[in-house]
Amino acid sequence: MTEPSAVPSAPASAGSSRPPLWQRRRTLVIALAVVAVVLITVLTDLPVPTSRASDVAAERSVMSEVNTDLGPCALAVHQAVGIWNLQAAHQLTPADRAPTPGLLGDDQVACSLTNDGVYDLSGIQVPGTPAGKHLGDMVATTLLWTTSDALRAIEDVQGLMNHPENHALQHDLAKEESRLAADRRTALAQEQAAERSLKTDLEPVELPVVAGSGGSG
Numbered sequence: 001m002t003e004p005s006a007v008p009s010a011p012a013s014a015g016s017s018r019p020p021l022w023q024r025r026r027t028l029v030i031a032l033a034v035v036a037v038v039l040i041t042v043l044t045d046l047p048v049p050t051s052r053a054s055d056v057a058a059e060r061s062v063m064s065e066v067n068t069d070l071g072p073c074a075l076a077v078h079q080a081v082g083i084w085n086l087q088a089a090h091q092l093t094p095a096d097r098a099p100t101p102g103l104l105g106d107d108q109v110a111c112s113l114t115n116d117g118v119y120d121l122s123g124i125q126v127p128g129t130p131a132g133k134h135l136g137d138m139v140a141t142t143l144l145w146t147t148s149d150a151l152r153a154i155e156d157v158q159g160l161m162n163h164p165e166n167h168a169l170q171h172d173l174a175k176e177e178s179r180l181a182a183d184r185r186t187a188l189a190q191e192q193a194a195e196r197s198l199k200t201d202l203e204p205v206e207l208p209v210v211a212g213s214g215g216s217g
Contacts, residue, residue, distance in 0.1 A: 052198070055127065055129055055131060055198060056198055056200050058127045058129075058132070059127065059129075059131050059132065059135060059194060059198060059202060060202060060203065062124065062126055062127070062132075062135050062139075063135070063191070063202045063203040063205065064203060065120070065124055066121065066124065066135075066138070066139060066142060066205060067203060067205065067206045068117070069117040069118065069120045069121035069124070070117070070121065070142060070146065070205070070206055070207065071117060071206070072110040072111075072115055072117045072118075073110050073111040073115065073117065073118060073146040073150055074150075074206060074207060074208050075110070076106070076107035076108075076110035076111055076150070076154065077107065077111060077150035077153055077154055077180070077208075077210055078208050078210060079103065079107055080103075080104055080107045080153065080154040080157045080158075081153060081157060081173075081177070081210050081211070083100055083103065083104065083157060083161070084157040084160055084161070084173070087160070087161060087164060088164070097161075100161055101158075101161070104154060104157060104158045104161065105158075107154045108151065108154050108155065108158065111146050111147060111150040111151040111154060112147060112151055113147060118143075118146050118147060121139065121142065121143055121146065122143055124139050126139065129197075130197045131194040131195075131197040131198045132194075134190050134191070134193040134194035134197060135190070135191070135194045137190045138187050138190035138191050138194070138205060141183055141186050141187040141190060142183075142187055142205065142207065144183055145180060145183040145184065145187065145207055148179075149176055149179040149180045149183055150176075150180060150210070152172070152176045153173060153176035153177060153180065153210065156169050156172050156173035156176060157173065160173065177210055177211055180207075180210045181209070181210070181211075183207075184207040184209070187205050187207055188204070188205060188207075191204070191205050
């Protein structure tokens with residue numbers, strides 16, 4: 001008995017090159033997922049409307065953090081220049097002078113990025129509002145005031161305590177005092193611009209007037 005011949009396979013249709021249905025569905029799902037992720041990303045990047053009250057609260061929080069972070073350096077440069085003022089006026093006794101190298105060393109650290117306050121100041125995040133932009137500019141100015149102007153003034157004082165007749169150091173200290181005063185004015189103006197934008201008063205930025213022998217405040 002002859003065995004039945006094998007059933008011939010159906011001829012390939014013109015559409016047989018299309019991927020299986022399950023694969024087409026999976027591709028569609030992935031595409032939809034990608035579109036959803038992109039849409040969420042775009043929406044979360046859009047500015048979110050906030051109330052004036054929340055804006056004011058956010059900017060006040062920034063100012064509180066700025067002044068907390070500024071505190072150690074502000075005190076340090078005021079102390080350092082004060083020490084030099086007393087020395088220049090011949091009002092320091094040998095006993096008074098004895099601890100000054102250590103004090104000035106601490107002052108130097110307080111105005112460098114190794115200090116926690118200055119480091120935190122460099123990382124302050126401001127709100128993405130018009131007022132926040134002005135405060136962002138102010139934060140940048142206060143960082144210049146601390147890590148450039150104040151730090152260099154302290155280093156000049158350190159040099160002058162060892163070489164009080166060094167006219168180059170005296171001249172450089174006077175320049176740094178002028179820069180401290182100029183950057184202080186700039187920071188205050190930037191904060192005032194934020195206040196005008198918010199139509200409210202903020203906690204003033206606590207940059208002290210620093211003036212010594214030959215310096216300006």
